[in-house]
Amino acid sequence: MSTQHTYRVIVRGTWEGLTDAARERLLAEVEEHGLAAMQFTEEGSLTYDRALKHFSFRYVVVSDAEDGEEMASAIAEDRAQTTLGRAGYGHGGLRSTATDMDTMKINYKGRR
Template sequence: MGRTVRVTVRGSFDGLSEAQLGELRAESAAHDFMNTQYTAEGYLAYDLPRPFFTFRFAEEVESAEDVPGVAVRSQAKAEAWMAEHGYPIKNVTTQTVDMAEVPLGKRGRREAERHA
């Protein structure tokens, strides 16, 4: 059975031009910072005028040993996307959550017991 890994890549835009800020503002509705969806392609959210961004990724892996690789790939995808769009960034950090390690609440335990 696979494991779902959620990766959050955070950082800051670094010295965006007025044209770049305009592009980001024009697309901001599609990149709502309060949205918490995790996708294989990565969901980009940002908060302007503050220069922060977050990419959220989800990936399935076979074992816990595969989790560090997910973090590396996700950060590389986020950095590549920013570079491809010409957005300079800094202070990039990555956080992973192996969903198999997250404790289930009462409702989740009941569901797990029903399907066991």
């Protein structure tokens, strides 16, 4: 049985080939997907701005530690791809960065 680690993954991409209907839907919901919406969740939180150029998803992924950050990134990219596909949103290639929260070093500052 392998140890499970929790990863925070940011998946980034660019909008491409958006239909007029998709563009209208995204613009109608832009206020719900701004900076205040940035949080790491299993479902992923989508953020973008009115320019509709770039977007990002923030995911929490629990995966086997031996598979590492590469697997967590692949899982998150797959989730993003699925979400975007179901919504009918065109996009370019996805790229991601993952942080293993179980091995992350926390520096506590002493009291002054």
